[in-house]
Amino acid sequence: MFTSIAGRAVVVTGGTRGIGKGIAAVFARNDARVLITGRDAAAGEKAAADLPGDVHFVPADVSRKADCDRIAATALELFGGTDVVCANAGIFPGAGLEELTEDMLDLVLDVNLKGTFFTVQACLPALKQSGHGRIILTSSITGPITGFPGWTAYGASKAGQLGFLRTAAIELASSGVTVNAVLPGNIATEGLGDLGANYTSQMTSAIPMQKLGTVDDIGYAALFFATDEAGYITGQTIVVDGGQVLPESPEAVG
Ligand code: NAP
Secondary structure, eight states, X not given: OOOOOTTOEEEXXXXXXXXXXXXXXXXXXXXXEEEXXXXXXXXXXXHXXXXXXXXXXXXXXXXXXXXXXHHHHHHHHHHSSOSEEEEOOOOOOOOOTTTOOHHHHHHHIIIIIIHHHHHHHHHHHHHHHHSSOEEEEEOOSBTTTBOOTTOHHHHXXXXXXXXXXXXXXXXXXXXXXXXXXXXXXXXXXXXXXXTOHHHHHHHHHHXXXXXXXXXXXXXXHHHHHHSGGGTTOOSOEEEESTTXXXXXXXXXXX
């Protein structure tokens, strides 16, 4: 058994649905105190009420530095500190390279990449005080390992998070704050559902386990990084994808 994380103060950006809500649920079920964020206040309040345990919501757009400062301040007010930050909020609009506009590129990088910086920077003073500070990024297999047409901007943002992670891990190592990332494959979420049935069936057939992942699958990987027992792991990634990155050809998928 791992040492309990009961009572730890956890911030999950983009925690109002999908993977972030799953991460929040796993931490809450393990008796952590959780603050979730998102832009849609009605959806956020509902998600906080739906989730089990001690879960709160603050509206925030992670692409805005002032909003991320407010997330950190709210966690301090509610919990008196922050032990774990899950920088999970992200978007994945598709556009081929020739159609990708500057506005869309800015949006994807602002939310997925700059949002990671702003979230971590805002929570850093509290994390350093924690004694077991943990930063856990939701990256992706797309970008760091694989590619998919239409996702040059998204892939660059997700690979960029790992560039951030490796240097941040070194900078923070002496303070005991670890920085790690979960790389999901294809996980059944509202956002993935928006890509349509063709996309999900195409992906399912490319996964050796022949099924999409669940938000709990990502939540438990994040929970592992948050444990005391994972305290000597930093700057690392864990792929949670049902084996999707493994096949050398479609015929290799049983
Ligand atoms: P989702 O179902 O669309 O949920 C996205 C969450 O992020 C929502 O809570 C959303 O709330 C929030 N969000 C979006 N833009 C935001 C912003 N600017 N500021 C604050 N919050 C924002 O997406 P998901 O599938 O769970 O994906 C979550 C993360 O996992 C993303 O980083 C994504 O890249 C990564 N990921 C997902 C998959 C997958 O298969 N699902 C695979 C690999 C990686 P609001 O809209 O109310 O702001």
